[in-house]
Amino acid sequence: MPSLMPARSPHTSHNSAQQADLDLLALLTSDESTLGPLSGRRGSNGAGPVNAKKKVLPRRDSPMDALMISAVIAGSGPLTRHHFGHGMARPGAYTSCDQSRPASPSRDREDGPSAAQSPPKVIMKSTQAPRSERLRLEREARQAAAQQNTASGSALSTSPTDSISIPRRSLDKGPISPLSSSFGKDRPKRKMSMDPTPITQTLQMASPAQQTNFFHSNAASTTSTAMNGPTSASAQVRPKVRCMARTRVPTPHGEVFLHLYHNSHDMKEHLAIVIDPVQLDPQARAAAPKGRKEIRSKSLDEKWREGETEMERLVRGAYTGRLRPGAEGRIEEEAEGEDVDMTQNHEEVGIDAQEDVKALVRIHSECFTGETIGSMRCDCGEQLDEALRSIAEPQPLVHSKTVHLHTSVDSLAPSIPGLPTPVPSRPETPASPTHVPGRGVVIYMRQEGRGIGLLEKIRAYNLQDLGHDTVTANLMLGHGADERKYDVAAEILRDLGLADEGVRLLTNNPEKVEGLGREGVKISERVGMVPRDWIGGHTHGLGLGHSHGILHGGAAVSEEEKEYADWRMRRAGVGLIGAGKASGPELEKYLRTKVERMGHMIDIPDKL
Ligand SMILES: Nc1nc2c(ncn2[C@@H]2O[C@H](COP(=O)(O)OP(=O)(O)OP(=O)(O)O)[C@@H](O)[C@H]2O)c(=O)[nH]1
Numbered sequence: 280m281p282s283l284m285p286a287r288s289p290h291t292s293h294n295s296a297q298q299a300d301l302d303l304l305a306l307l308t309s310d311e312s313t314l315g316p317l318s319g320r321r322g323s324n325g326a327g328p329v330n331a332k333k334k335v336l337p338r339r340d341s342p343m344d345a346l347m348i349s350a351v352i353a354g355s356g357p358l359t360r361h362h363f364g365h366g367m368a369r370p371g372a373y374t375s376c377d378q379s380r381p382a383s384p385s386r387d388r389e390d391g392p393s394a395a396q397s398p399p400k401v402i403m404k405s406t407q408a409p410r411s412e413r414l415r416l417e418r419e420a421r422q423a424a425a426q427q428n429t430a431s432g433s434a435l436s437t438s439p440t441d442s443i444s445i446p447r448r449s450l451d452k453g454p455i456s457p458l459s460s461s462f463g464k465d466r467p468k469r470k471m472s473m474d475p476t477p478i479t480q481t482l483q484m485a486s487p488a489q490q491t492n493f494f495h496s497n498a499a500s501t502t503s504t505a506m507n508g509p510t511s512a513s514a515q516v517r518p519k520v521r522c523m524a525r526t527r528v529p530t531p532h533g534e535v536f537l538h539l540y541h542n543s544h545d546m547k548e549h550l551a552i553v554i555d556p557v558q559l560d561p562q563a564r565a566a567a568p569k570g571r572k573e574i575r576s577k578s579l580d581e582k583w584r585e586g587e588t589e590m591e592r593l594v595r596g597a598y599t600g601r602l603r604p605g606a607e608g609r610i611e612e613e614a615e616g617e618d619v620d621m622t623q624n625h626e627e628v629g630i631d632a633q634e635d636v637k638a639l640v641r642i643h644s645e646c647f648t649g650e651t652i653g654s655m656r657c658d659c660g661e662q663l664d665e666a667l668r669s670i671a672e673p674q675p676l677v678h679s680k681t682v683h684l685h686t687s688v689d690s691l692a693p694s695i696p697g698l699p700t701p702v703p704s705r706p707e708t709p710a711s712p713t714h715v716p717g718r719g720v721v722i723y724m725r726q727e728g729r730g731i732g733l734l735e736k737i738r739a740y741n742l743q744d745l746g747h748d749t750v751t752a753n754l755m756l757g758h759g760a761d762e763r764k765y766d767v768a769a770e771i772l773r774d775l776g777l778a779d780e781g782v783r784l785l786t787n788n789p790e791k792v793e794g795l796g797r798e799g800v801k802i803s804e805r806v807g808m809v810p811r812d813w814i815g816g817h818t819h820g821l822g823l824g825h826s827h828g829i830l831h832g833g834a835a836v837s838e839e840e841k842e843y844a845d846w847r848m849r850r851a852g853v854g855l856i857g858a859g860k861a862s863g864p865e866l867e868k869y870l871r872t873k874v875e876r877m878g879h880m881i882d883i884p885d886k887l
Contacts, residue, residue, distance in 0.1 A: 730762030
């Protein structure tokens with residue numbers, strides 16, 4: 280019967296014998312005549328040196344460790360590479376990481392009378408305190424800092440670069456400071472780079488454990504600040520919003536301010552991505568019309584509590600200009616190395632213009648698949664990228680109030696009640712427009728899957744794979760075709776001071792226009808969003824392509840080249856948020872459904 284066990288082969292075994300092993304085995308088991316390199320050894324019968332012919336065996340050296348060798352030469356006790364940073368042979372050093380007290384030099388001398396005469400023995404001792412000791416001293420330092428804060432009554436130093444000194448005691452008493460790697464009387468006083476007290480405690484912020492939503496916690500009921508303007512009957516049913524924090528983020532489309540909002544209607548953290556270069560760049564300020572209104576959050580900037588510190592305001596982002604160590608609240612003019620006070624009155628800085636450009640606004644709904652993993656079932660990633668690009672782009676300033684600029688798609692769109700009728704896509708004689716820095720915002724609403732959530736959207740995708748379109752799939756799951764609401768988005772625009780100025784809205788979706796209009800947002804113009812695949816080419820998103828040297832903007836490229844460049848960008852993981860264009864039959868079906876069944880205001884190209 281054949282064996283069920285596989286035959287063992289020295290070649291297949293993990294520990295297979297090497298040629299060197301076999302040679303050595305042969306050497307050890309052979310008769311004396313083959314023992315070459317061991318000449319001088321006696322044969323197994325003990326009959327004198329072996330007179331063997333020389334056989335060269337391969338070298339079998341182990342890797343050498345220079346530290347180990349030096350340790351052995353020094354004749355010391357056990358030392359490994361892990362002790363390398365501890366320092367050695369210093370008075371008061373620890374003989375082991377686990378020892379709770381340092382060895383005393385005097386005790387070393389008590390080893391015996393002969394010890395004094397014998398050559399000094401190198402003893403390896405760690406200068407790093409045991410962990411328990413370091414933790415104890417750290418704890419003490421923290422307590423001392425907390426007491427210091429309470430005593431001074433101030434929450435925290437106003438300078439972000441300030442640091443807290445470790446109490447002198449931990450340096451002078453105790454064996455060795457756990458927070459340093461060296462010690463000694465003349466050693467300079469070390470400082471921690473950070474206050475060990477949790478920032479949430481010192482700044483009276485909710486800790487992550489307590490933090491849910493500003494409006495769904497006690498904080499909301501105890502706050503005295505009115506958030507959203509008038510308190511009329513209609514205003515009471517409006518959601519309240521509060522910008523909890525903002526920060527500067529460099530992106531492929533320039534620096535933006537990311538704002539995080541809480542609201543009273545849901546537990547979601549909606550976001551506002553503000554592009555307003557005049558807040559960050561003096562050159563942009565100089566190129567913008569005089570007195571340009573900055574896009575800032577009223578709820579973030581207002582005073583949150585009596586006695587709030589400058590540090591609290593900085594941490595939540597309620598500062599002016601660019602936040603830099605030592606230059607908070609001010610912006611540095613890099614060209615001249617001079618500080619420019621961004622808090623000064625800007626009425627006099629900038630170009631003369633009859634009127635500034637209106638903010639370009641996109642209300643964007645979260646789409647994990649399109650924005651994070653680059654799904655080409657939809658064009659959401661591309662739209663987010665395109666929206667940021669469009670807003671950041673310098674805008675032509677037209678001095679006549681009567682001329683509007685539109686993308687070509689607007690001339691194709693049906694007119695919407697309550698909105699200005701679309702005008703021809705290009706003004707006939709633009710009054711020598713000057714380009715001014717763009718301004719605007721993407722309100723990023725966490726309304727995944729047109730409000731049905733990611734789980735349901737994933738199920739809807741499976742129904743789409745069975746042949747249903749995006750609308751039918753939603754209906755089959757018991758949802759509406761679109762369950763989004765725009766009230767919170769409208770409040771965020773109001774908080775940013777944009778609801779009344781007449782924004783230019785980037786969308787093809789009539790429901791967005793109507794929804795925002797119902798919530799009292801003034802829309803001066805609708806700007807269409809044309810899928811990149813429908814206009815062809817890569818004129819859009821070139822900023823990113825350029826910076827990666829993948830595309831060569833301006834030069835005419837064939838369809839094949841464009842596709843190749845697109846493929847390369849996606850392969851390289853460049854901007855999953857649609858640095859390239861989304862395309863494919865699934866996207867075509869999706870876009871067609873949006874136009875044919877959801878009334879999106881854009882013409883389907885003939886080629887589809
Ligand atoms: N339920 C569902 N949601 C989808 C599907 N594809 C994309 N979405 C979601 O649709 C939202 C984007 O909506 P769109 O209709 O593409 O665009 P829009 O924002 O309404 O319209 P525009 O402003 O013209 O772009 C995001 O929340 C996506 O998650 C889908 O097949 N089913």
